[in-house]
Amino acid sequence: DTGVSQNPRHKITKRGQNVTFRCDPISEHNRLYWYRQTLGQGPEFLTYFQNEAQLEKSRLLSDRFSAERPKGSFSTLEIQRTEQGDSAMYLCASSFLGSSQETQYFGPGTRLLVL
Amino acid sequence: AQTVTQSQPEMSVQEAETVTLSCTYDTSESDYYLFWYKQPPSRQMILVIRQEAYKQQNATENRFSVNFQKAAKSFSLKISDSQLGDAAMYFCAYRNHTFNDYKLSFGAGTTVTVRA
Numbered sequence: 502d503t504g505v506s507q508n509p510r511h512k513i514t515k516r517g518q519n520v521t522f523r524c525d526p527i528s529e530h531n532r533l534y535w536y537r538q539t540l541g542q543g544p545e546f547l548t549y550f551q552n553e554a555q556l557e558k559s560r561l562l563s564d565r566f567s568a569e570r571p572k573g574s575f576s577t578l579e580i581q582r583t584e585q586g587d588s589a590m591y592l593c594a595s596s597f598l599g600s601s602q603e604t605q606y607f608g609p610g611t612r613l614l615v616l
Numbered sequence: 617a618q619t620v621t622q623s624q625p626e627m628s629v630q631e632a633e634t635v636t637l638s639c640t641y642d643t644s645e646s647d648y649y650l651f652w653y654k655q656p657p658s659r660q661m662i663l664v665i666r667q668e669a670y671k672q673q674n675a676t677e678n679r680f681s682v683n684f685q686k687a688a689k690s691f692s693l694k695i696s697d698s699q700l701g702d703a704a705m706y707f708c709a710y711r712n713h714t715f716n717d718y719k720l721s722f723g724a725g726t727t728v729t730v731r732a
Contacts (some may be wrong), residue, residue, distance in 0.1 A: 505660075532718065543620070543707050543722030544661075556716060592661070596718070605720060607653075607661040 503527075505608035513614045514583055521603050522611045527593030534578050534605060535568055536592040537561065544592050550576060551598065583615045592599045618643045618710050621689045622723035630731050636683075637693045637726045639708030645669075647713040650684065651720070656704040663710045664706070667691065669713070695728070703730045 510606040514520050526533050531552050536544035547566070548558045552573040556584055561586045565583075569578040575582075590612050619642045629635035643652070652664040665673045667684050673681050679699075683692045695702055708723040 534719065536720075541724070543622075543709075543724050544720070546719040548722070549719060557719065559719075603664050603718070604666070605718075606663075609660040 502548055503592055503596050505606055507608040507611050515616050518583055519581045522591055524576045524593030525614050527592045527606055529593035532596045532598055534594040535578055535605050538590040538592055588613055588615045618721045620708050620710050620721050620723040620725050622708055624726045626727045631698055633698055637706055639691045639723055641689050641710050645712055649711045651692045651709040653707045653715045654704045669685045698730050700730050
């Protein structure tokens with residue numbers, strides 16, 4: 502069990518560019534979550550998947566954001582036409598449906614800076 | 617929507633002493649889960665302790681224990697015998713116990729500093 506991994510760990514981009522982040526959950530975890538954390542704040546929920554189905558999206562997830570989990574394994578989060586307000590840490594977490602506690606395990610995050 | 621409030625932005629504790637972090641939450645649900653997560657500097661968030669709302673007994677995990685007051689909607693974390701490795705940001709989080717509602721709602725966090 503290697504834990505949740507996220508790539509890249511850091512991304513610097515210019516306003517208006519598109520960026521894509523990847524999350525690899527713990528193997529056999531069927532639920533995957535994306536959160537956004539701005540400096541000095543707690544994480545805020547963005548969206549979650551159960552297997553390949555995206556079951557909930559937050560109001561925070563504007564039309565410029567899209568997330569996929571095509572084969573129910575890894576997930577990608579794309580931000581189109583980035584804005585300076587998108588600068589944040591993007592956290593991925595996974596959990597196993599059916600476990601008694603269904604703890605969400607977090608990855609190290611991708612820190613995005615939009616110039 | 618559920619809100620989670622952590623009113624202490626920073627707490628400092630002497631090594632080997634005890635510190636208590638406060639958390640209050642707002643919900644109309646009767647069944648839910650509460651969590652404390654630890655986020656060390658530049659490292660990933662890990663679960664410290666969890667509490668099911670239907671359980672009256674307070675959860676404990678080694679040096680970490682909670683004081684869960686359901687009527688007051690309060691969920692504090694006590695760290696006993698503080699160690700240097702406890703220095704981190706601590707987040708209180710809430711989750712409904714509702715089918716297909718598994719998202720966590722977090723407080724703003726409390727930064728804990730441990731003095732040697």
